[in-house]
Every structure is written in structure tokens, then in C-alpha cells.
Amino acid sequence: MPDTAPKISIDQLVDIVNNGGKVRTGVDIFNKQGRLILEKDVLVTDAIPLLNVKKFGIGVIPIVNAGAGGMWDKDGNSIESPASFTPAKAAPTSEIDRRINEISEIRTAASQKYEKARGCIKNVLTSIQDNGGHFDFAPIEDTVSGLFAFISQNDNAFSYLTREIFSYDDYLYNHSINVCTIGTVVLKKFAEKFGAAVNKRLHNSMADSGEPDGIQFRKCFTAREMRDISIGFFMHDIGKILVDKEVLNKEGKLTADEFEIVKEHSLSKGPELFAKNSIDNPFICKIGRLHHARLFNDEKRCYPADVNPADIPSCVKICKLADIYDAMTSRRVYKEAMNPVGVVADIFHKYAHKDNLLQLILHAFVEAVGIYPPGSVVSLTNGQAAYVFDGRGPVLIPITDTDGQPLNTKQDIMVLDKSAAARGLEIDRRKPPLTPVAAHKIMPAYLKKSLYL
Numbered sequence: 158m159p160d161t162a163p164k165i166s167i168d169q170l171v172d173i174v175n176n177g178g179k180v181r182t183g184v185d186i187f188n189k190q191g192r193l194i195l196e197k198d199v200l201v202t203d204a205i206p207l208l209n210v211k212k213f214g215i216g217v218i219p220i221v222n223a224g225a226g227g228m229w230d231k232d233g234n235s236i237e238s239p240a241s242f243t244p245a246k247a248a249p250t251s252e253i254d255r256r257i258n259e260i261s262e263i264r265t266a267a268s269q270k271y272e273k274a275r276g277c278i279k280n281v282l283t284s285i286q287d288n289g290g291h292f293d294f295a296p297i298e299d300t301v302s303g304l305f306a307f308i309s310q311n312d313n314a315f316s317y318l319t320r321e322i323f324s325y326d327d328y329l330y331n332h333s334i335n336v337c338t339i340g341t342v343v344l345k346k347f348a349e350k351f352g353a354a355v356n357k358r359l360h361n362s363m364a365d366s367g368e369p370d371g372i373q374f375r376k377c378f379t380a381r382e383m384r385d386i387s388i389g390f391f392m393h394d395i396g397k398i399l400v401d402k403e404v405l406n407k408e409g410k411l412t413a414d415e416f417e418i419v420k421e422h423s424l425s426k427g428p429e430l431f432a433k434n435s436i437d438n439p440f441i442c443k444i445g446r447l448h449h450a451r452l453f454n455d456e457k458r459c460y461p462a463d464v465n466p467a468d469i470p471s472c473v474k475i476c477k478l479a480d481i482y483d484a485m486t487s488r489r490v491y492k493e494a495m496n497p498v499g500v501v502a503d504i505f506h507k508y509a510h511k512d513n514l515l516q517l518i519l520h521a522f523v524e525a526v527g528i529y530p531p532g533s534v535v536s537l538t539n540g541q542a543a544y545v546f547d548g549r550g551p552v553l554i555p556i557t558d559t560d561g562q563p564l565n566t567k568q569d570i571m572v573l574d575k576s577a578a579a580r581g582l583e584i585d586r587r588k589p590p591l592t593p594v595a596a597h598k599i600m601p602a603y604l605k606k607s608l609y610l
């Protein structure tokens with residue numbers, strides 16, 4: 158059947174789903190390395206899974222127009238030929254147009270997921286305030302499951318969203334979602350890359366010590382456990398809703414008393430809320446209570462103080478890195494957002510070479526977030542500033558000339574591969590990365606329009 162199935166271009170399929178339609182291939186799609194990248198039974202309702210296939214250099218895929226497979230318009234009518242969905246908009250004519258369109262599609266889908274998640278966490282926190290600490294857990298499971306599935310299709314999708322740099326409001330909502338999405342990508346990379354190797358080593362050491370196989374050192378998580386950990390990331394700061402907002406938003410250094418108040422969010426308020434709502438999942442509870450604990454012996458301002466870094470579960474360590482990354486890259490009442498490029502470097506330097514498990518987590522973190530996260534702005538050795546389309550390459554679009562003056566016309570895409578390095582063109586690591594606000598000021602209008610709002 159797959160051999161005779163009509164081959165349809167990904168662009169046409171994207172048009173169908175963007176017009177409210179649905180697509181199901183009816184046949185598994187593999188990349189050139191034989192990895193399954195789109196399952197035959199998945200009902201595709203947005204562009205992400207299709208753009209994900211395209212990222213592997215696949216321009217057309219078979220659609221089995223029988224059984225479960227097929228294409229349908231927004232009213233559910235079967236589409237025999239996608240010709241009627243020829244895009245109303247002009248087809249992209251250049252690589253840069255193609256990239257901008259692609260990222261614009263990803264941003265739209267990510268934005269919708271983000272808004273749904275914001276609604277969920279807002280309801281939970283409002284319910285805690287209005288109903289004596291009680292909230293409904295089912296919508297959280299549903300929302301995080303949706304985020305988890307979405308991230309599986311495109312692990313970079315959320316890094317293109319930059320809205321928080323324009324808003325002082327709703328930090329806790331955004332932070333909960335950001336830690337969940339960033340942490341989940343790190344968790345997946347960690348489990349993929351290191352699960353088997355680390356499990357073997359730790360299994361041996363635990364067998365030696367007679368230690369029970371608790372959650373402490375688990376790497377090969379089941380799908381259910383991974384989702385529970387994601388829920389833990391989503392709810393990690395839930396106790397903050399019961400902490401004085403003036404203290405949380407205070408500009409400048411906290412007094413010793415104020416720091417004690419902030420600490421309550423994870424030490425007592427969060428655990429009380431979990432208990433009140435009969436949430437006893439060990440992943441969720443440990444993440445909530447321990448996500449500010451020390452990751453190495455001399456780390457300062459960590460709590461609870463009496464927990465040995467070696468006893469902190471890997472999922473909690475991942476939460477802490479995601480938490481720090483988001484806190485530093487987000488704009489707050491009292492500080493500007495920092496450029497993610499510098500933040501990744503800071504986190505790496507702070508936590509590198511402390512212990513083996515943390516080192517593996519750190520590598521998964523850098524791989525997940527990227528040394529040059531998509532959506533960030535970097536300086537090049539020739540003096541230009543450039544927007545990162547894709548951290549792998551990296552693939553960039555210059556936004557200034559070599560004198561730092563804004564470029565308002567579309568430029569050619571740059572790929573900083575080995576041949577660029579041989580010509581002396583690289584990312585300039587000596588220059589401090591631009592803050593998001595500074596980057597926004599020099600961003601060409603055509604990019605702002607497609608990629609920022």
C-alpha cells in the first residue's frame with residue numbers, strides 16, 4: 158500500500174492543517190537513518206509534526222487514502238487531492254522566507270499551547286486562593302500531557318517565544334510553563350543519551366551499597382514517570398502563590414527575614430498544598446520540596462540545607478537548572494532579561510566538574526537548550542549581530558552590518574559551519590551577548606513582524 162500511495166508535498170499538507178483540516182498518513186514515516194519520525198496513526202492537526210518531518214530533508218510523504226489514512230478539510234470532508242489547498246499566500250521564494258515562514262508556523266502552534274497552559278496554571282493558582290488551598294488536579298495532567306506530546310514533536314518550539322520580555326505581569330504563570338517545557342526537553346535528552354549507561358553504573362553501585370532502587374538515581378523512566386516529572390516541573394513553585402508578593406517582587410537584596418519568607422514556598426507551603434490535595438506522587442513532591450537544594454557541597458543560599466547533594470534525585474537537579482535558566486532569561490519587575498547565550502555559559506561554568514551525574518545532566522541541559530538557543534541574538538567576529546534561527550549549524554540571519562548598524566533589508570542566511578570558521582567567521586565569544594531588549598531595538602521590521610508578536 159505505501160508504494161502505491163500518492164506522495165503529497167509537506168507544504169500542501171501544512172496548508173491543509175493551517176486551514177483547519179487534518180491529515181493522517183496511514184503509513185509510518187522514517188528519516189534517512191531509519192528513525193520513526195511520524196507514526197501512521199497520528200492525526201495531525203497542526204503544522205509542527207509536518208515541519209518536523211521537513212527538517213529531515215523530506216519534502217513529500219505518502220498519504221494512504223484508505224483505512225485510517227487520509228486528508229480532511231475543516232468540515233471533515235475527505236480531500237482526494239490537495240490541489241484546492243494551494244496556498245493563498247505567495248510561495249516562499251528564498252531560503253530566508255522559507256525559514257521565517259517555518260519559524261512563524263512553529264511559533265503560532267507553540268503560542269497556542271502556551272496560552273492553554275497559562276489558562277490552566279492561572280485557574281489552579283486562583284483556585285488555591287479562593288478555595289482554601291484546594292484545586293483540581295485533572296486539568297494539570299491534561300495540560301502537561303499536551304505539552305509533553307508537543308515537545309516530543311519539536312523540542313525547540315518554545316524557545317522562539319519571547320513575549321515575556323515585554324511584560325512585567327504574570328511571571329509565576331510563565332515561569333511554571335517555562336520550567337516545565339525546558340525541564341522536559343532536558344529530561345528527554347538526559348534519558349535518551351545517558352539512561353542506559355548511567356543506570357548500569359548506578360545499579361552496580363547500589364547493589365554494592367545495598368541501597369534500594371528509589372527515585373534517587375533513576376534514569377530509564379517510564380513514559381508515565383516522565384509525564385509525572387513534567388507535572389512536577391509545572392507545579393514546582395506552586396507554594397509561591399501563598400507567599401507575600403511584595404517580598405517575591407522586591408527590588409534589591411532580600412533581608413535575612415525576607416529570605417526566610419521566600420524559602421517557605423518550597424519548604425512548607427508547596428508540600429502543604431500537595432498534602433491538602435492528596436498529591437503524593439514522589440516525583441512531584443520531591444521536585445516541589447527540593448528544587449532549591451544544593452547541587453554541590455559549597456553552593457550558597459540553598460534550601461533545605463540538610464540534604465546532601467548526592468541524595469538529590471536527577472529529576473530535581475534538572476528542575477533546578479531549568480529554574481535558574483528561566484529566572485535569568487526572564488524579565489522581572491526588578492531586572493532585565495539576560496541573553497540566553499550568556500546564561501547557558503554561566504550555568505555550565507557554575508555546575509561543571511562537580512560530580513559525574515551532575516555532569517551528565519549538564520550535558521543534557523546544554524544539548525537541550527543549545528549553546529546558541531534559537532531566538533537569541535549573537536555577535537559575530539566580523540562585527541555583525543545575528544539572530545539564531547537554529548542552534549544546530551548554527552543557522553543565522555544577520556541583523557546588523559559589520560559596523561553594528563541595523564540592516565532593514567532581507568539578508569542571506571548564514572550557516573556558521575567549518576567552512577565559515579575557515580574564513581574566520583564565527584560567533585564572537587569575547588563580546589557580551591545582547592540583552593533581549595537591546596536585540597529588539599536593532600531587529601529589522603520584517604523579522605519583528607514574523608518572529609516577535
Ligand SMILES: [Fe+2]
Binds near residue numbers: 422
Ligand atoms: Fe522555587
Ligand SMILES: [Fe+2]
Binds near residue numbers: 480
Ligand atoms: Fe522556580
